[in-house]
Amino acid sequence: MHCTKKIADDLIWVGANDRRLAMFEGVYHVPGGVSYNSYLLTDEKTVLFDTVDKAVRQRFIENLTEALNGRTLDYLVVQHMEPDHSAALIELAGRYPGMTIVCNAKTLGFIKQFHDADIDSRVHIVKEGDTLNTGRHVLRFFMAPMVHWPEVMVTYDSTDKILFSADAFGCFGALNGALFADEVDFAKDYMDEARRYYSNIVGKYGTQAKALLEKASALEINMICPLHGFVWRKELQSILSKYIQWSNYAPEENGVMIAYASVYGNTENAAEILACRLRGKGIKTVMFDVSVTPASEIVASAFRWSHLVFASTTYNAGIFVTMEALIHDLISHNIQNRTVAVIENGSWAATSGGLIRDKLKACKNISFIDNMLSIKSSLKKEQLTEIDLIADALIASFPPLFQNAQGNRPNGSAVLNTIDSNTMFKLSYGLFVLSAKDGGKDNGCIINTVMQITEKPLRITVAVNKTNLTHDMVIKTGEFNLSVLTESVPFSTFERFGFVSGRDADKFEGYGDHARTANGAQYLPEHINAVISAKVTGVHDCGTHSLFVADVTQAFSLSDEPSATYQYYFDNIKPKPQLPKGAAKGFVCKICAYVYEGNALPEDYICPLCKHGAEDFEPV
Numbered sequence: 001m002h003c004t005k006k007i008a009d010d011l012i013w014v015g016a017n018d019r020r021l022a023m024f025e026g027v028y029h030v031p032g033g034v035s036y037n038s039y040l041l042t043d044e045k046t047v048l049f050d051t052v053d054k055a056v057r058q059r060f061i062e063n064l065t066e067a068l069n070g071r072t073l074d075y076l077v078v079q080h081m082e083p084d085h086s087a088a089l090i091e092l093a094g095r096y097p098g099m100t101i102v103c104n105a106k107t108l109g110f111i112k113q114f115h116d117a118d119i120d121s122r123v124h125i126v127k128e129g130d131t132l133n134t135g136r137h138v139l140r141f142f143m144a145p146m147v148h149w150p151e152v153m154v155t156y157d158s159t160d161k162i163l164f165s166a167d168a169f170g171c172f173g174a175l176n177g178a179l180f181a182d183e184v185d186f187a188k189d190y191m192d193e194a195r196r197y198y199s200n201i202v203g204k205y206g207t208q209a210k211a212l213l214e215k216a217s218a219l220e221i222n223m224i225c226p227l228h229g230f231v232w233r234k235e236l237q238s239i240l241s242k243y244i245q246w247s248n249y250a251p252e253e254n255g256v257m258i259a260y261a262s263v264y265g266n267t268e269n270a271a272e273i274l275a276c277r278l279r280g281k282g283i284k285t286v287m288f289d290v291s292v293t294p295a296s297e298i299v300a301s302a303f304r305w306s307h308l309v310f311a312s313t314t315y316n317a318g319i320f321v322t323m324e325a326l327i328h329d330l331i332s333h334n335i336q337n338r339t340v341a342v343i344e345n346g347s348w349a350a351t352s353g354g355l356i357r358d359k360l361k362a363c364k365n366i367s368f369i370d371n372m373l374s375i376k377s378s379l380k381k382e383q384l385t386e387i388d389l390i391a392d393a394l395i396a397s398f399p400p401l402f403q404n405a406q407g408n409r410p411n412g413s414a415v416l417n418t419i420d421s422n423t424m425f426k427l428s429y430g431l432f433v434l435s436a437k438d439g440g441k442d443n444g445c446i447i448n449t450v451m452q453i454t455e456k457p458l459r460i461t462v463a464v465n466k467t468n469l470t471h472d473m474v475i476k477t478g479e480f481n482l483s484v485l486t487e488s489v490p491f492s493t494f495e496r497f498g499f500v501s502g503r504d505a506d507k508f509e510g511y512g513d514h515a516r517t518a519n520g521a522q523y524l525p526e527h528i529n530a531v532i533s534a535k536v537t538g539v540h541d542c543g544t545h546s547l548f549v550a551d552v553t554q555a556f557s558l559s560d561e562p563s564a565t566y567q568y569y570f571d572n573i574k575p576k577p578q579l580p581k582g583a584a585k586g587f588v589c590k591i592c593a594y595v596y597e598g599n600a601l602p603e604d605y606i607c608p609l610c611k612h613g614a615e616d617f618e619p620v
C-alpha cells in the first residue's frame with residue numbers, strides 16, 4: 001500500500017524509509033534507519049526528482065503510481081547518480097516510454113557505467129543555470145560537484161522557491177511518520193545525525209559545499225527538499241548556519257573531545273584524569289573509546305568541538321590499530337582548525353604520540369599543545385603534574401570563559417524567582433554597526449553587545465542574532481568591523497541598519513566606497529568615533545545568537561565625541577511614540593518606537609520593523 005506525503009498542492013513525497021539497513025554505504029551504522037526521498041511535481045508536465053535505493057524500490061513504485069493518479073511520468077531529474085537514489089531509474093524508463101531523463105553530461109556517463117541500457121535518445125542534458133519549464137513551474141539547475149559525487153546537481157523551483165538539494169542538508173534517520181523538520185525536535189533528536197551525515201558524507205569537500213552555499217545565498221528559498229532526512233520549510237537558518245560552520249571547518253562549540261585507545265585501561269585512566277581536570281575548570285568534555293564507538297560518531301564529534309585529545313597505546317611499534325584508523329579517517333575528512341593534545345603509552349618503546357602528531361600535521365591549521373604525556377605501562381603519581389600542564393595548556397588556548405559568580409546572591413525567593421527584563425536596561429550598552437564583506441557584498445547591522453575580554457591578546461566578544469545576514473557573512477569570512485556610534489547619530493542610521501534586511505537592500509548605498517579597513521570591509525563614514533576590525537577565533541552557539549570571540553586586528557579613533565549608549569538612544573534618539581490622529585489607544589515598541597494602533601496587543605504580535613515580540617511593547 002502506498003504511503004505518500006503532500007508537501008504542496010502539486011508536490012508529493014514518494015520516498016520510503018529503511019530501518020533494516022545495518023551499514024549505510026557499507027560503513028556508517030544507521031541505528032535510526034534512513035530515508036530515501038523522492039519528490040513528484042504534478043505540474044502540466046509531471047517531474048520526478050530522483051528515485052530510491054533498491055531496498056525500498058517496491059514501496060517507492062507503489063507511491064509513485066498512486067501520486068501520478070493515472071498520469072504518465074514526463075521527466076525524471078537525476079540530481080545524483082549514486083545507486084541509493086537511482087536504483088529504479090532503468091525500471092522507470094521501461095514503465096514510462098515517453099519519460100525524458102534530465103541530467104548533466106557527467107551523470108549520463110555514470111548512468112552508462114552502472115547500466116548497459118541504451119538511453120541516449122531519452123536524455124536531456126542540462127548545464128549550469130539551464131531552465132526547464134513544466135507549466136506553472138520553472139526549474140533551474142545548478143551544478144554542485146563533490147557534494148557528494150562529481151556529477152551532483154541541485155534544482156531550484158523558481159516558482160515556489162523550493163531547493164531540491166540532493167545530498168546537501170540530508171540527515172541519517174528514518175522519518176517515523178514526520179516529513180518536515182519542524183514536526184520533530186530536530187535540534188535535540190536529529191542534529192547529531194545531521195552532523196554525522198554531513199561530516200562523514202560531505203565533510204571532505206568543505207570548499208565544494210561552500211560553493212553550493214554561495215549559489216544558494218543568491219536564491220530566495222522557502223523550502224529545502226534533500227534526498228535523505230527531513231524537508232525544511234521553517235527556520236531554514238538553523239540548518240544553513242550549521243552548514244556554514246561545518247563547510248568552513250569552524251568548531252561549533254568550545255570544548256574538548258577526548259578519543260582514546262587503551263588495551264588494559266591505563267591509557268584510558270590517563271584520559272579520564274585529564275577529562276576530570278578539564279571539567280573541574282569548567283571545560284566541556286566528551287570521551288570516546290575508539291575501539292568501541294563507531295568512527296563516524298567520533299568524526300562527527302571532531303567537527304563539533306574546538307579541541308581534540310588523542311590518547312593511544314603503542315602497538316606493533318606504531319599507533320594502536322583502531323586509533324590509527326580514526327586518525328586516517330579524520331585526515332581523509334579534512335579536519336582542520338583545531339587545537340590538539342596527545343597522550344601516548346608504551347611499555348618498552350612508546351611511539352604512538354609522535355606518530356599521531358606527524359600524521360595530523362597533514363591537516364590545515366592544527367595547533368599542537370607542546371606538552372605530550374608519555375606513559376610507561378601505567379600513569380605514575382609524579383606524572384599527574386604533566387596532566388595538569390596539558391589541561392592548563394588546553395585551557396589557555398580557549399577564549400576566556402564566563403564563570404558563574406559565587407556568593408552575593410540576594411536572599412528571599414520572591415527576588416530570586418523574579419526576572420524583570422527591564423533590569424537589563426540598567427546595564428551600560430554601547431551601540432555599534434557590525435559590518436562584513438563577502439565577495440562583492442557589503443552589509444551591516446546594529447548591535448549593542450561588544451565587550452573587551454582580554455588585553456593580551458586584544459580580544460573582544462560580539463553577540464549577533466542568527467537571522468541577520470551579517471551574522472552569516474561573519475561566520476563565512478571570519479572577519480568583521482565595528483563602527484562605534486556617537487551621540488550625534490540620527491535615527492535614520494538605525495532605520496537603515498536595524499530595520500531592513502541586507503537580503504533586500506544595499507545598506508551602504510550612498511556612502512561611497514572610501515571607508516574600508518585592511519580586511520576590506522566598510523565602516524560608517526559619519527557619526528562614529530572609532531573603528532575596530534577583528535578576526536574570529538571562536539563561535540559559541542547561544543540559541544538565537546552566536547557569540548563571536550575575536551582578536552582585534554586594527555583599531556583607530558576618529559573623534560572625541562561621546563559614544564552613544566543604549567540609554568542615550570532611548571532618551572534622545574529614538575522618536576517619542578505618538579498615536580496617529582484619531583487613534584484611541586496603542587502600544588509602542590520599546591526597541592524601535594513602532595506604534596501599534598488598537599485597544600489590545602495580540603500576544604503573538606511581532607514588531608514589523610525590528611521583529612521583537614509583544615513583550616517589548618508598552619502602552620502609549
Ligand code: FEO
Binds near residue numbers: 227
Ligand atoms: Fe545518498 Fe551520495 O547519496
